[in-house]
Amino acid sequence: MAEEEDTVHYDGAEGGWGSLRGIVQTALRERPSPAALNTLRRQNKVGGFMCVSCAWAKPAQPHALEFCENGAKATLWEMTSRRCTPDFFAEHSVTELRGWKDYDLEQQGRLTHPLRYDAASDKYVPCGWDEAFQAIGAELKALDPKSTVFYASGRASLETSYLYALFGRAYGHNNLPDSSNMCHETTSVALKKVIGSPVGTCVLADFELCDAIFFFGQNTGSNSPRLLHPLQEAVKRGVKIVTFNPIREKGLEVFKNPQSPTEMLTPAETQISTLYLQVKTGGDIAAIMGLIKHVLAAEEKKWAEQKQHVLDVDFIAQHTTGFEEIKAKADATSWEEIERESGLSRDDLAQAAQIYIEAHRSIVMYGMGLTQHVHGSQSLEMITNLWLLKGNVGRDGTGISPVRGHSNVQGQRTVGISEKPSLVPLDKIAQLFGFDPPRDEGLNTVKACEKILTGEVKAFIGLGGNFVRAIPEREKMEAAWQKMRLTVQIATKLNRSHLINGEIAYLLPCLGRSEEDMQAGGPQKVTMEDSLSCIHGSFGKNKPASTDLKSEVAIVAGLARATLPPNPRMKWDEWTGNYELIRDLIEQTYPEQFHDFNARVFTPGGFYRGNSARERVWKTESGKAQFTPPKTMSALGVDDAPGRFRLMTLRSNDQFNTTIYGYSDRLRGIEGTRDVLLMNPEDIAAAGLSEGQVVGLASDAGDGVERRVGGLTVTPFLLPNGCLGAYYPEMNPLIPLWYHDEESKTPAAKGVPVRIEI
Known part of the structure; x- marks a missing residue:
């Protein structure tokens, strides 16, 4: 893979002065009333105003300013004088x-x-x-x-x-x-099937107790930056964070806390991810299978040598069904297939698996990089398989935590x-x-x-x-x-x-x-x-x-x-x-x-409505948590083919869903335009293209329907080979209506088959 210096990128950290400049630029565009400052002070606090941006948790003891760059932009956008x-x-x-x-x-x-x-x-x-x-x-x-x-x-x-x-x-x-x-309909369908709850199992206190956090397909820096505060606190107490994402997103790499005078006035910053693995888009099923294979091998070795378990065998026996099926599937899946489909090496996956093994309590977080695939439900089932192996559901400091978008x-x-x-x-x-x-x-x-x-x-x-x-x-x-x-x-x-x-x-x-x-x-x-x-x-x-x-x-x-x-x-x-x-x-x-709804409206930190899976009450067909062997190692809906690329649709740092605040994707080093096609430099050369060349994309879904988007500037970016990135919603014309998760019907916008047209 190409080096970062050969690509468009951002040299700074997430947060810091860059975030403050982003907020100021939005304020200058929107020209809100003086009440904006007081509104931001009240944002996400008890008795105050809840942000209209992401749905991340509001702590019982908030920071002096409990908003992030994207949340502030959303508020200023709403309070515009226009x-x-x-x-x-x-x-x-x-x-x-x-x-x-x-x-x-x-x-x-x-x-x-x-x-x-x-x-x-x-x-x-x-x-x-x-x-x-x-x-x-x-x-x-x-x-x-x-x-x-x-x-x-x-x-x-x-x-x-x-x-x-x-x-x-x-x-x-x-x-x-x-x-x-x-x-996130994929979440509602898949988690309901395997643990009996259609939503995540974590509460905010779990992040204070966990030993490891695994991220799959979620861009925290642009989509939910307030999450970086508990992540930074976790890192400082020794929590290891492992990230699987096709794109190296700054928020899960380096964070400079805008509310810390020390970090703002010195070079101090926090390295967020202990290990960052650029899995191919659609390759998460294979990557997680690699982790499971390593965990199962470690269990056999430790039992043979020390008569001790890596797995939570009591939990598996009492609370789950299907363990032998997932074990058989792992045994039958070769490392060659895993490496090919995930784009990751066995050594990298072993390193990630070892962090999971050594952690007593682990949390997994994910976003639309998993849910928006044709086999996205199987990706979530695989996450559940891995988390059930060590009983990491229904214990304090553990759980499955999807990161939602809309508030x-x-x-x-x-x-x-x-x-x-x-x-x-x-x-x-x-x-x-x-x-x-x-x-x-x-x-x-x-x-x-x-x-x-x-x-x-x-x-x-x-x-x-x-x-x-x-x-x-x-x-x-x-x-x-x-x-x-x-x-x-x-x-x-x-x-x-x-x-x-x-x-x-x-x-x-x-x-x-x-x-x-x-x-x-x-x-x-x-x-x-x-x-x-x-x-x-x-x-x-x-x-x-x-x-x-x-x-x-x-x-x-x-x-x-x-x-x-x-x-x-x-x-x-x-x-x-x-x-x-x-x-x-x-x-x-x-x-x-x-x-007691009306009496609890302004409970500090919100009042918890409960979750059966967190209590280890499994509202599934079997009455237990369900191990589920995958039917495929790729989450994509079509196979690879000559000239076919895997397109991921992306949100910029200056955007929330379809709302475009401006044309600065600062955290990726892209300014002044959204008409870009992000490509690995090796793919640019292999395709006979050059940086700055204007090209188009065409659907390569194989259904004979013409779908095209033109006017995209080739831009070198650190991506896995064969993977492309371009902005949502501009790329939506390339996604067939029938191209969606098999179980939830969530559009598969993170693995769209396309070809490049000159």
């Missing part, structure tokens, strides 16, 4: 705006008034709230509920999410996909936003509200897209997000989208999804989480769930961007009132006036997890 008023839409047609870049659309600022699409002028025009609710309600009542989709991005509060799910089911469907379908994506699932009726207490809902909820399975993201393509879906309501920009097969989807009868988008800023509208379309602006939510019962607080299953309250104090904004709760309630027949048990007005009443409903629906 306003996207009806005057803007009077000047620009929807067709014209479709040609704008994502960044330029969002830079128009906060939406200020409800808007209706006027087909005659091809423009959005202002309308009243009652007018919008009544028109949308009339359209929904005229449609078959099964032909509609209610999508939720991962930032809406628990209160909004509960009402939104209730609205959908009372209307008559379970078509409730959310952003989890595009990122409340996990919580939305918890309170009922799910297309799977088996995950929702429908009998309890029927009892509480006096109607029979639909029992058939609804549409997830991929199935919703398929039915939009066939014309079976007639209406789409989006509770936040940028759905059309985030999904695969974008060209086909945008063309089909405009054939729908109704599209409704609830949002704070303009994005591309708002411009790919149906025959009838409404754009409904909502309050941001940092803003005061004043209702009939006074100022309201909301709640959300972090990645570690803790519930936190959030209280906005800022002046709303416009007096014409409504809260997400009020908008959902307004749509429900206008659509549903009267039901005395559905008190939409009362719920809008007092969110405590909604939390009472959540408590009644989920009493074990949300008992």
